[in-house]
Amino acid sequence: MKKIFISLAVIIACLAAGSCGNKKNPMEENLTTVLIETSKGNIKVALYDETPLHRNNFIKLCSNGTYDGVLFHRVIGDFMIQTGDPDSKNAKPHELLGGEDPDCPTIPAEFRFPQYFHKRGALAAARQADSVNAKKESSGTQWYIVTGKKYKPEQLREYEINMDLDKKMKLIEKGKKERMKEIFQLRKEGKKEEVQNIYEQIEDNAQMEVAKHPFIRFPQNIIDTYVNVGGCPFLDSQYTVFGEVLEGMDVVDAIQYVKTDPAKRPLEDIKIIKVTVNKPSNK
Incomplete structure (x- = not known):
């Protein structure tokens, strides 16, 4: 009986302190998060305040339903999974995707390297090639999540x-x-x-x-991350990273290894069902 009493006392104390294993990730308390419900499972991402143009654009598109029903139209194992093409909602099998919504203008680059980089789980904006996009401006709608691989120093x-x-x-x-x-x-x-x-x-x-002014130099903490965790270092200072995955990398991994056609579109459609924006609890 004594043991039971102590256990109950501990539980009550935990509940009173709000810390019985339900403590939120600090990012959820301080940053806007988005729950992405897909046909493969749920992914939760946090959006960085240091990239406000991308953050605000992403929140707007998530809130107005732009991403509800879009497909992951480009998937490459050990690299990334990409989505955000509005035309993919009603795409026929094997239809080539990846176009832009003319009503969504490009977004000026917001490179924040070395603070944010293309580690595994990074959320970043897709864009057109340098040959037609010298300023490296981001797509108005398309984004990707990095899976990547591990590198040697x-x-x-x-x-x-x-x-x-x-x-x-x-x-x-x-x-x-x-x-x-x-x-x-x-x-x-x-x-x-x-x-x-x-x-x-x-x-x-x-x-x-x-x-x-060298093009890029990797600090030791970033080298350690690419060696031990993985990512895509060749995208740093080239594409804007504006968030990261908090939960659901198992879902991302399940998506990255599906069978695809020659254009890297999954043979079986993987759809974003719904996205929900959650404001930080501390703001």
């Missing part, structure tokens, strides 16, 4: 080097275009040495710029 370092090289080459091409008329005139006059000097100046300037 040397792979991350190799990526840093490759991206620096890519940045240097782009700077060199930009420098050549800016001095194209001057180079053309010198070539016309047969001044090969002066042309070569200009090329060397352009390359030296590009090298100094990259040394001063």
